[in-house]
Amino acid sequence: MLIGEVAHRSGVSARMLRHYDTLGLVRPTGRTVGGYREYAPEDIRRIFHVEGLRSLGLSLRQIARALDDPEFAPAALVGELIRDTEERLRRERELLERLRRVDAADPAGWPDVLRVVELLRGLGSTNAARRQQVLLTSAEEAPMPADVLAEAILTESDPNVAGALRWALARSGDDAVASLSPGLTATDAEVRQRAALALAELPGDESTALLTEALADTDPAVRRTAALALGARGDTAAIPTLVATVVEGPNDVEAAELLGTLSRDPLWANRILTALTAELDAHPEPPIRIRLTQALAELPGTLALNTLRRLTTDPNRAVALLATSLVSALSQAE
Incomplete structure (x- = not known):
């Protein structure tokens, strides 16, 4: 079978088949009188094996080793592929979430996009002073996205950064209360406590209603935070x-x-x-x-x-x- 027909039937381009030949990955068994590549049934089966392994994410070098080394054990390589794929998916999810946050901020132009990106990078820092600095700096320029701040509040353990986050959230606008609401139903009592502390600094009937619900929380610290805030009101x-x-x-x-x-x-x-x-x-x-x-x-x-x-x-x-x-x-x- 000539290269054109093989390409048509296998779905692998003639250019890629020639590349496989150059690498020694799939070499046609014969040549015609005119010097054209001629593929035997065994060659075509090897092409499908190559494509099957490529679909798992193996490189061409790894595929050659898998097909030609009789002592090759696939378990270790498959495990490595799983770890690499999980890491890639994690990065993709982070990128998707970052894009969603930028979109939720409804940027009017690229300066707004860059400001949100800088905020996200700063909040992702492992240095508490850096997280606090980016909050204080960004808040002076313009209100920050409430959903970004609320998510950070629910995970922030440093008390100084948490205080800066609550301050920034109170300046962020009407979405602040709604962004905190999921935190009050979290399974982790510390997350619910962070949500209650933030709600305590937000005025209005909506925050009061959520704090009233928090009076029935199973955790005494959450109930206490809600009661002190409501009592002050x-x-x-x-x-x-x-x-x-x-x-x-x-x-x-x-x-x-x-x-x-x-x-x-x-x-x-x-x-x-x-x-x-x-x-x-x-x-x-x-x-x-x-x-x-x-x-x-x-x-x-x-x-x-x-x-x-x-x-x-x-x-x-x-x-x-x-x-x-x-x-x-x-x-x-x-």
């Missing part, structure tokens, strides 16, 4: 978690102050007092009782005076002394 949905924060700590001082502020509303004053008193009845541990006593002192006016008077005879001397001091101060203010 005057949202009474945070009260049970704020009371629990006083009991459990940390952030008990901040939680107590927020409960005091919320108690200025007469509708909630007695409810908060009742909740704190119930925790006193439930917890004999001195550290918890001290925190609860201090929280009672944050309530407005003399709302907690009678409860504090009872605590002046608390079995724990530290609690009794603290309550006595607080009663004295409140009595003078009457």
Whole structure:
């Protein structure tokens, strides 16, 4: 069979067949009287073997070794091909994601594209100072893409960089809250906590709604972050978690102050007092009782005076002394 017919039937170009011949990879068995290449059935089968191995990503050199070396073991080479392919796919996915981020930024021109690319490169740095620097520099020029910042927030472990990311996200525009929303449903509690911290710095009803949902999170740190943010916004949905924060700590001082502020509303004053008193009845541990006593002192006016008077005879001397001091101060203010 002549080279033209072989090319037609095999789908391999005549030029490539000549290249195979030059390399010694597939040499035609014979020649015609006129000197044209003539391929035997065995040659054609070898062509299909070559093409089959090429489809796996083998180089022509590797194919020659695989077909001609009887001691060649394919397992190691196949494993290497798998690793190379996985690495190539990883790079391709990174490129695709980078392109999507640039597209999502809706660049008006190449300067915008370059700014986003520089931001992505900076955020990908292993150096925390470099990540922080690119955030502060880029944010001064123009708002940055919210989805890029939100994704970085959810993975950032350095507290300084995380703070810069939250600051930049708050300046990024209306998409900031929506970009953080998936973080609150992550399986990793640390990711949910990062999302809650970022939402706490974003104003508006949408962030408030998501923080309210976070009050039911299984992780106490996430619940605490949401409650402190909501309490600062005057949202009474945070009260049970704020009371629990006083009991459990940390952030008990901040939680107590927020409960005091919320108690200025007469509708909630007695409810908060009742909740704190119930925790006193439930917890004999001195550290918890001290925190609860201090929280009672944050309530407005003399709302907690009678409860504090009872605590002046608390079995724990530290609690009794603290309550006595607080009663004295409140009595003078009457």
